[in-house]
Amino acid sequence: MQLFWVSQGLVTTASVSEIADWSVISTPAEWAGKGQEYFANKMYRLAASCFERGGQDLKARTASAYHQMSKAKIQMLRGDSRESRLKLREATKALDQCAKDEYTAGQTQSARHLWYHAATCLELAHETREAAKMFVAAGHPERAIRSLFGKGLMNDGLRLFLANRKKLETAVEEELLEYCRSYYFNKLDYGFLPPLFDFDLQEQISYARRNNLRPQLEHILKENKLFVELARLHLEERKLEKALDCFLDDFCEYGRSSSLGEGVEVAIGYAENIFGLETKKSPESLKRLKSMLNKLKPHKLALQPRHTKELSLFHDLLDNYQAVDWTWADKWDQSNPEERIPKSIILHLALSNMDWLVSQSSTNDYELRSLLEAWKTYNALIAPIFEVADPSRLPIAQQLLGFRPSRPDLYINTHFIVSEESVVYECSKQQRVPIQRNSHGDMLFPARWVDKLIRDGLGMPLDRRLRRFYDRLDPKNRNSLGTYTLKSYNITVPSKSMSASYPGYLDRLRAVLIVLDLISPICHARLDSPQSGKPGPLQIWIRCLFDILYPGNGMIGDLELDSICTSSRQSLITGLRTCVKEFLKEIDSSTNSNIQFSSLIVGYSLAIRLVTPDLGTDMFKFTHLNAHSSSAIAPPNNPGMHSPLTGDFISSIFDSNDATGLTEAANVIRNASEASVDPIDLTTLVSLIEFITCDMIFHIRRGLMTEHGFPSLVLPFSWARLLAERYCSTHKTPARDAGSLPDFLKSIIFLSEELRFNSARNWLIGGTVLPKQSDMVQTFNLRLCWCIAFFLVNSNHQLDSADPIISSLIRVSGDEHGRVHKNPCQRFSLVFDQETCV
Template structure:
């Protein structure tokens, strides 16, 4: 830069000198040079810049009235210069001048004037942000809306969203339309997207968009408000769909209130009644289906404790919605039926069991699946729904506080959360667990209650009238007896009622108790194989739908056998297997009128391969293999395997053993021994010439009507030895853990049971004896066994029923 004292002679040189000073912010010297060079406008501009520089410097030393006044004057001078520059065609220079003027006005706190000058300078974003920064939203919005197209798209969108958010937050609805180009849909979409819920509801209400408002209330679980909005929409626009939606809201809540095992609180009843009353005002315009449901829920509010199965008869289970109502009503009716049998308000036991079967068949799809949370029916009946219905898999579910799931969760440490609207949020894995616990547990308790009620009523007892005189035989009722038929029908109907869910593990199997299926299987066994040792006939021919009932019983037996088949090892498993195979065999031989339904004994036979192994001790056949071998009438080694298993069972003295199935199996083996001994000797088919009780002969005839296999009977001596061992144990060894059912064999309540068991064992040997085809001598094993069982080996003086054989034995010895 040349010195001020340098020689400057021409105007051009003065102007150049001024420009040099101006570029170095020496505005006062620049103004003098421009003035000497004859350029008045440049001199004025330089002077204005000098004035701006001084004013800003004063402001830095203190924000005073004088400093603000100087800034305003500087801004005015700069604006005047800009006007002249613009007139001279210097647009860019004019903008620079106005920009600097606007900064002066900003420092002087003249924000609105500064913003206008920024706009003139072409700095629209700066103008808007300056106003927004000082809270002058309306002024900023006016500039934004007037000049929005001059902004970059991203900046325009950012500023618009800032304004929209501001006005939504301040509930200034009048300022919103211009920000959305007067599009109400865009306005509502923004409110939804940014979760301005109160504002959204106001806009929807204000614009009478009641359907959409109802959807918002539904999201927030404000059912009464949602119902009101649907009804408003129906009234204003006469949309039938809105009335249908209103009904769905009411009945959806009613499903929660009357869901399976729901709490049914007083508050929920009041709320439901209010909602029903609102819907009732439009009852004539409702669809017939909705009128039917409205009537139902009104009745349930007042009479839910008196619901019976006839209520469910009015609903068609083929329709998904009506099926939900039917299940709900059957559940309520069963709850009301859970009174002692014979109560004046209860159905007959048979009717009760028929209702139970219908309920179980409908509820089975829910309780048998591993993930019931995915089932729509489960969601509706148990009061929960997915947080995101549009997804196939949900990790969380909204659970009603009335639901059994909520009640069951109190017994566990469930990680429950609350939604922003106060909903209970349960993890999906816990919903599945609690649904199964809640439904299966309550169902298990109901089935056990029915069992206990029928048991206490005497409808399940085995037909055996024991006398108090130990020298008299018990009086046994035949299958033609009316009481037998009644008991058999009751047990068959009970098993039919649980057949749809008999494969589902209920509470009993998890708690160590006998399952409900096991209880009924035991009862069926007790009545089909009574204490006399006879094999009873089945008779349901006079019952309506008897074929279906028999198929249901077969299903239960198949399921029970399959459940115990895989891991049977203990003595108690032995008892269960004997009972299951015995019933399966018995029902298999019974031809139904349809001719196609038979129980299939599912076995995993390993005997053929086991015989090829080198180590028979290590690889000896399992308990199930041996029993299935016996009950397979085409297996020639069945008698040998059964005898081995009986021997093994008797050798294990410490484990509990139910004697009833063991004696029953011995009778089965006895029948087979007699039949095949006779078959081997005479080489003739059938049971002609065999001396047997009628029921035994009848069973053998059915058993071998189409089989020509001859079984190996060489195990007879071992079999007799086992009978003698068991008899001695029953009479003389009271220390062993022998049971009858769940009671100790030698308890007071089983005083005559030992006599009966020994009598049956005596019968087995006696029948073997009378069916022997060769002369029987004193040394014969069968005779020896009979003498042992029937004799008075230890000098007992009191004669028991089986000892009636003693005179015949003594006479036989004298004759010989």
């Protein structure tokens, strides 16, 4: 092998004596270069020896320090012990000294490297604070701060962060700043917060609000005596008592009257919620309100007069809300927007207690009239709530019914915060309302549900009170408005002494007119549930007025309001016109056709009594259709009263300006008589016949004017008075066509025979079924006889027994076979011409 290597020139052989001449002594530079090579390959001990031979003392010490660091770290990896930590600290000292020497020598970068390694040693030795300082010296402040935060040394890390924050990158600075802010807010350590916000208090408050740190925000505001902002914070959380305390603290601290005013508004707003319309008034809420009002007593002299007045009212209501006198409302002006709410509350509480209906002896006529006037005022105050489609948007509804927008900054809110005292919440218990809760625990109701619950919660109790008032009046004392039952007169009982001005007539009429005036502000509102099927208060009282003006004896009552109440005549007229107009407008074509038919007669019978030259007629026109031909009337198997044009025909009959209005009268009467599906209200039907009779007679004799400009007629006084009211100036109204008289007489005959001889047919008197053998059958038939008799005595020419009028009277007054004439129709048994009739 040797020979092969030699032959190939791979090795050279020489004697030992020759080798000594080959050695060369290295220069210091060569030793330093070799040390640098060893150092780069992490052979720190060899590097240190080379640096020493090369005269590089600092580098030799540095290499020795690195060698010492390497051994210490390896020992730490083998196990964490006191000895291993000691070795790391010794290595750190060596590295630190070298770094200082490097830094002194101007080798900043080398010094930083040494400090960095020294920091890692301290970090391994669990000397976190010292390590952080070394990291900062090495130019790594982020590493230093994070190491302190990582070990839970937040205060040290914060101080280091504040001292070196400008050396950090922007994103890193913002991240660490947010971390510190969040930490100290959540730890409730407020002493370190100011420097984190550059000592800007508003920044601290904004941060707490932005991050929903409510307890911390409350503390900051309280410590800095920002009572107004603290009060508003409590208001957001519905802590009303605390809010009031803060406003009062601000007033006491700084003397700001605005703060006192806001505090009073808080108490008043809560009182409005407690005493609002139909609220439940729990003992807890009353106790809380009393506490709030007592806190304001020491500041009474500093309050505004309006606030003093309202607080005094709520003080009184605390102990007397179940026995409120409606005269308290006289102190409040409803034309002043600021006083409408207290006035509404007083009137509602006064009207809620209806003990005066039970204890009638303590309520005289004057007191009752005053109470009804107060009731009308209350209805006028709450009427706007019923007039709009979305009452939840009305401020007055929000104040009176205890709810508020969830987002006051929005014009339209989809949800509202509802108080547990509110009637809206109480009504929701009976419905499947999708209720939510916000972050403060407030109940959120959808706006559409709030609108519905407002109408239910406010309308139905008012409906019950109006019905109770209708039901509870005493029929015994007919001379007293306060004790006269408005429905005590039973038209199913005939009375010989009854007349158009029977005793107690004016009292009864006055009472109904006052009540209609009372409900006129809210007559457009449906107070009870549409599914109830019951007539509303407006329908009840309108029918009551009709029964008074058109009693069962066929006379027509006087509606001269000057003789009833001169002081409030205009108000009564306005209220009555409003109610009648609304009554006609609410007649629904989808309802029972017979009810619709009767309602139209009732409505227009009252409307004609209110038409005067100064008031006009246009507001009572039911429709504007002009289809009055007989072809528009359905055949007998589909009576015309079921037609949508029924309203037009009846409207035309009552319209004195409609020249052809009477031409369809016979068809309307006959179709109504033939309707067999539902019973017909005989009272209204016969009243309509009497009205048509009166009008036809006038127009038949219209050409026979007397010296007073009015034809000479033979009529009951009350009928003649009605004609005088309607045709006081005949030249202003057209002559009406009365050519349908023969057909009209046939319709009367048909109705009479149906009434007397059709035992399968049911009739109504008001809402009561007419008994088959009732004397009222003969009474109504007698009224039909009188209608024909008046045609007879007012005829323009002499009539004989063959005339349709005479034959009609004979048929209506006779029995089924035309032979026996029974009481009361027997009085017409010998009538055969005008003279015998008279």
